[in-house]
Amino acid sequence: MxxxxxxxxxxxxxxxxxxxxxxxxxxxxxxxxxxxxxxxxxxxxxxxxxxxxxxxxxxxxxxxxxxxxxxxxxxxxxxxxxxxxxxxxxxxxxxxxxxxxxxxxxxxxxxxxxxxxxxxxLKGLTAQALLRQVYKVRKSDALLVHAAAGGVGSILVQWARHLGATVIAVVGSAAKADVARELGAQHVLLSDDDWVAQAKAITGGRGVTVAYDSVGKDTFMGSLDALRPRGMMVSYGNASGPPPAISPLELSKRGSLFLTRPTLFHYxxxxxxxxxxxxxxxxxxxxxxxxxxxxxxxxxxxxxxxxxxxxxxxxxxxxxxxx
Ligand SMILES: NC(=O)c1ccc[n+]([C@@H]2O[C@H](COP(=O)([O-])OP(=O)(O)OC[C@H]3O[C@@H](n4cnc5c(N)ncnc54)[C@H](OP(=O)(O)O)[C@@H]3O)[C@@H](O)[C@H]2O)c1
Missing domain, CATH: 3.90.180.10 (Medium-chain alcohol dehydrogenases, catalytic domain)
Incomplete structure (x- = not known):
């Protein structure tokens, strides 16, 4: 038995x-x-x-x-x-x-x-798919990573740094901010603060190249706002609930954004x-x-x-x- x-x-x-x-x-x-x-x-x-x-x-x-x-x-x-x-x-x-x-x-x-x-x-292979297949991260990229001290997030941050990217981490508490910094994130923002404005400021007003959003409902629209023109929105989870259904026009008006909703098992x-x-x-x-x-x-x-x-x-x- x-x-x-x-x-x-x-x-x-x-x-x-x-x-x-x-x-x-x-x-x-x-x-x-x-x-x-x-x-x-x-x-x-x-x-x-x-x-x-x-x-x-x-x-x-x-x-x-x-x-x-x-x-x-x-x-x-x-x-x-x-x-x-x-x-x-x-x-x-x-x-x-x-x-x-x-x-x-x-x-x-x-x-x-x-x-x-x-x-x-599962978490590491997800990070592999997100950083190496869904979008091939380069040194010049600025990445927004939600839940950066979590299971997938903590691997994603370390791997993204290994690839030479700038990591802007978003976390839910001061204790998790310390964890994200120790993992190597160059910038750490709190989800209760205005992380969209802060991410824009860090990137000289342009916005991030890729947003890795696993939180969903609470952060999805903010992540779109934090992207630079032709940036890539990677919506890969729903920890706070499913993200809203949006019109493709939301992507065009923010600068011809790309949107993908990957699932590990397809990769x-x-x-x-x-x-x-x-x-x-x-x-x-x-x-x-x-x-x-x-x-x-x-x-x-x-x-x-x-x-x-x-x-x-x-x-x-x-x-x-x-x-
Ligand atoms: N698409 C795929 O193939 C794939 C594969 C693996 C995982 N995922 C997704 O990746 C995410 C991370 O998975 P994980 O297992 O490593 O979990 P996790 O990140 O360790 O835990 C979830 C984290 O999400 C954050 N969060 C923000 N708002 C939340 C809310 N309302 N309720 C609960 N959590 C909230 C919390 O971090 P803070 O307190 O720092 O905000 C929490 O610690 C999940 O959304 C999961 O579905 C997707």
């Missing part, structure tokens, strides 16, 4: 229940994993709350690290005992063990521990794309260029408390659930 989190109805953190279940044998293209560390992500909250619809009952979770326990007949790249991690569109990582598609798994290099891998797979949908992005991420973590910030851990059975803290903006960096 294995412990697993399930929810039978959408709602607040208390809909998450700790139960036990049997884990079956893997199919031909699958493996069975014993999880050692599970990553918490805001998308888990969207699915639990009903903002993103999933069939019920459901087990949340799209990120974890673990050890391979059994291998399907057609799986060639993995064997029993391998340490692996994943970021998968298929939920179900809030469990002590699971069966899953083998082609979503990557081996964890020896110099990276399991907690780090679980904290960085790592093939095995080569996943392997390339993961290698780039692991290389930067292995060389110490990116230091994955694990701000807090919780027992997996206490996932509801972790959700409550994430939603209340009480967490910094990544959160890891221990099975």
């Amino acid at each position: 294995t412990g697993i989190i399930r929810f039978y109805e959408t709602g607040g953190p208390d809909v998450l229940r700790w139960e036990s279940t049997e884990v079956g044998e893997p199919g031909r293209d699958e493996v069975r994993l014993r999880h050692t560390a599970v990553g918490l992500n805001f998308i888990d909250v969207y699915e639990r709350s009903g903002l993103y619809q999933v069939p019920l009952p459901a087990t949340p979770g799209k990120e974890a690290a673990g050890v391979v326990e059994a291998v399907g007949a057609r799986v060639k790249h993995l064997q029993v005992g391998d340490r692996v991690a994943y970021s998968s569109g298929q939920s179900g990582s809030y469990a002590q063990a699971r069966v899953m598609a083998a082609d979503r798994l990557v081996k964890i290099p020896d110099n990276i521990d399991d907690n780090t891998a679980a904290a960085a797979m 790592i949908s093939t095995r080569p794309a996943l392997a390339r992005a993961a290698q780039e991420l692991f290389d930067l973590i292995g060389r110490g260029v990116i230091k994955v910030q694990i701000g807090q851990t919780y027992p997996l059975s206490d996932a509801s408390r972790a959700h409550a803290d994430l939603e209340a903006r009480r967490t910094t960096g990544s959160t890891v659930l221990i099975p």
